[in-house]
Amino acid sequence: MADARGHVGVVGAGTMGTGIVYVFAMAGFAVHLVEPDAAGVERARGALREAADGAVARGKVERDESDARLARIAVHGDAADLPEALDLVVETVPERRALKMEVLARIAARAPRLIATNTSAMSIDDLASAVADPSRFLGMHFFNPVWSLKLVEIVRGPRTDAGAVADACAFAEAIGKGTAVVADSPGFATSRLDLVQALEAIRMVEAGVASPEDIDRAVTAAYRHPVGPLRLSDMVGLDVRLDIARQLAGTLGAHFAPPRLLEEMVARGDLGAKSGRGFYDWPQGAAPMQAG
CATH class of the missing domain: 1.10.1040.10 (N-(1-d-carboxylethyl)-l-norvaline Dehydrogenase; domain 2)
Structure with missing residues (x-):
């Protein structure tokens, strides 16, 4: 079961990965972030600090505690560098099958107790072929902004063990999230x-x-x-x-x-907040970062 002394890995320092790192770190977990791009690491560090500063300003956490929890985030350049036997590793790389399969295989080689993908639409059963033990693999679909939205959609693959589902729900509850357990179906719910x-x-x-x-x-x-x-x-x-x-x-x-x-x-590159323009104009750095 999850507890505040657990060790969690997150692979990918995009918007979702950074949010997942933040909620686990602020809940007291030791977090290992994997991101090969140095610029991506710096963006993630800035986003984590901004989110933590906002939480301190709103009285959600004391400065010393916030600093201590952020200090427990270790950064690695490759999933192969993760410590062995982590309690949970969440894959949150872009929605490209070949990339996810490669990353999941690297994660599985480190033998974590539970492996989750943050995919929002891809087949859990298909992705499970990349891991050694599909019974300990499932979907944990977080929502953006991760720190504000209180749901994690737990996606049970055909080969996912009931104990893995229970553990995933416990991890979600440990970071203050509710859960909805759904079957592996295109787009989930x-x-x-x-x-x-x-x-x-x-x-x-x-x-x-x-x-x-x-x-x-x-x-x-x-x-x-x-x-x-x-x-x-x-x-x-x-x-x-x-x-x-x-x-x-x-x-x-x-x-x-x-x-x-x-x-x-x-x-044409109008991707929304991340590019500065979408259906709205977003000054660079103006993507929502409030956490609490």
Whole structure:
């Protein structure tokens, strides 16, 4: 079972990986972050410090405690450098099958007790072929921003052991998250629901039905969603939206086919908050970083 003395690995220092590192570190875990790109490491360090400073400013944690917890984050350049037999390792690299398979195999060689992928749409059973023991492999789908959203979707593969599911739920609870356990199905539950709304909102912009601001205002005001689908798409990354749409269109049909507008925006580099421009303008460094 998870406890505050556990040791967790996170492979990938993108937006999601950095958030996952933060919540485990601030919950008292010793965290090992794997990121081969030096610039990516520096971005992650800056994001972690910014998030921790915000939590201190809001009285969520004392400065000394915050500093001590961040100091327990060790950085490695390759998954092969992870210590052996960690309690949990979460893979959170880009949604490309070949890359994930390679990284998962490297993680499995370090024999952690539990391996999780943060994929939002890819088949757990397919990815499980990269690990030595599929019974200890599953999905732990976190949501952005990780520190604010209180759910982890636990995705049970056909070969996942019930004990692994219980352990994953315990880890999620140890960092203050609720869980929803779902079967391995294309898009799981949350990605399918989220993507349907996002793609329809993009189609509405494409068709000139309303501006992004008015569409988001309608959703937040009428349905009490904290963030509208277009602003959220910018935060998630329009390239990530496009990847997931293409995956689900291939398995679930044309209902999930990406709108041309989304393809055009990604092609010209308008990826949302990470690039500074998407459906909204995002000054560099202005992506939401509040934690608590």
